[in-house]
Amino acid sequence: EAQVTQNPRYLITVTGKKLTVTCSQNMNHEYMSWYRQDPGLGLRQIYYSMNVEVTDKGDVPEGYKVSRKEKRNFPLILESPSPNQTSLYFCASRRGVGGNQPQHFGDGTRLSIL
Amino acid sequence: QQQVKQSPQSLIVQKGGISIINCAYENTAFDYFPWYQQFPGKGPALLIAIRPDVSEKKEGRFTISFNKSAKQFSLHIMDSQPGDSATYFCAASINAGGTSYGKLTFGQGTILTVHP
Numbered sequence: 001e002a003q004v005t006q007n008p009r010y011l012i013t014v015t016g017k018k019l020t021v022t023c024s025q026n027m028n029h030e031y032m033s034w035y036r037q038d039p040g041l042g043l044r045q046i047y048y049s050m051n052v053e054v055t056d057k058g059d060v061p062e063g064y065k066v067s068r069k070e071k072r073n074f075p076l077i078l079e080s081p082s083p084n085q086t087s088l089y090f091c092a093s094r095r096g097v098g099g100n101q102p103q104h105f106g107d108g109t110r111l112s113i114l
Numbered sequence: 115q116q117q118v119k120q121s122p123q124s125l126i127v128q129k130g131g132i133s134i135i136n137c138a139y140e141n142t143a144f145d146y147f148p149w150y151q152q153f154p155g156k157g158p159a160l161l162i163a164i165r166p167d168v169s170e171k172k173e174g175r176f177t178i179s180f181n182k183s184a185k186q187f188s189l190h191i192m193d194s195q196p197g198d199s200a201t202y203f204c205a206a207s208i209n210a211g212g213t214s215y216g217k218l219t220f221g222q223g224t225i226l227t228v229h230p
Contacts, residue, residue, distance in 0.1 A: 004157070031216070040123065042203060043158070043220040050216075058217075090157050097216040099207025100146040100165075105157025 002027045006091050006106035013081060014114050021076045021109050023091030029104075031094045032074040033058065034066065036087040037108075043090065049074055050097050081113045117141075118206050120221025127228050133191040135224045137204035140185065143214075144206040149178065149189050150220075152201040161202070162189070194228045201225050 004025045013019055025032065033048035035058075045058030049068040063085055065077040074093075078085060091106045120137045127133045137147075148163035164171045164178040164187065171178045177190040191198055204221040208214045 035220075037223075040222055042120070042222040045217065048217075092157070098209050099216040099218050100163075100209045102148075102160045103150075103218060105159065107155065107157050 002104065004091055004093055004104050004106040006089075006109050008109060009107065010110050012112040012114065015082055016080050019078050019081060019111075021078075021089060021091075021111070023074045023076065023106060024072050025074075025091075025093040025104070026072065027093060027095070027104065028071065029093035029095050030071070031097055032068065033092050033103075034064070034074070034076045035090045035092065036060065037090060038087050046076070046089075078111075081111075083113050086111060086113045118204060118219050118221040120204050120224060122224060123222065124225040125227070127194045127226065129194065129196060129228055129230050131194050131228075133194045133198065133226055133228070134188055135202055135204070135226070136186065136188045137206075137221050138184075138186045139206050141206075141208070142185070143208045144219075145209050146207045147178070147180065147187050148205050148207075148218075149176075150203045150205060152203065152223075154200075158201075158203055191226075194226075196228045196230050199226055199228050 007022045030051050034046040035043040044060045047066040049055040089109045092103045094101045094103045118139050149161045150158035151161040152158040175192045180187045202224045207218045
């Protein structure tokens with residue numbers, strides 16, 4: 001089954017404790033991205049990657065890091081999480097760079113930073 | 115700044131009624147307008163999409179109406195059902211090159227509740 005898998009689905013942690021949210025897709029997609037979803041703000045892009053070793057900032061990259069060492073994996077790293085990063089996070093992938101292709105989303109990771 | 119503004123923020127409709135969600139954009143370079151549907155506990159999933167060379171696209175009970183001159187597009191859900199209760203996001207992207215090529219810009223989302 002074609003899917004985007006995120007882990008963990010839920011995480012409660014404390015300020016400053018480094019965490020990583022993993023994302024893996026099994027569709028051989030080139031383009032992957034991370035979004036955060038906040039009430040009234042919709043989905044905002046954090047980082048994206050056009051292919052292995054090619055990443056770039058989205059609209060809200062502050063406080064986040066990403067890496068793309070393999071085509072299928074695109075982890076999101078919060079090196080020193082803060083309460084304003086409490087949010088619902090989604091990883092997504094699509095076949096190519098063009099935005100006119102269906103984007104497949106994971107089921108989300110709900111992060112609470114205390 | 116690239117923005118897509120979506121309204122209303124929430125919508126309550128009776129079963130069998132018509133649900134209408136509206137979006138407006140500023141950047142005339144947008145050339146692809148998808149709608150995504152999100153159920154609780156799930157990620158968004160592509161529902162229907164339109165290109166600006168057509169004014170309407172229909173797939174089953176879902177229709178996108180597009181007004182290029184007004185820079186607006188809307189989603190109509192006919193004969194709304196309780197199973198349509200979800201959050202809906204409009205979006206827009208640029209696919210003709212440039213620094214924003216491929217970026218998907220989302221609206222703020224609409225929480226639709228269909229009462230039985």
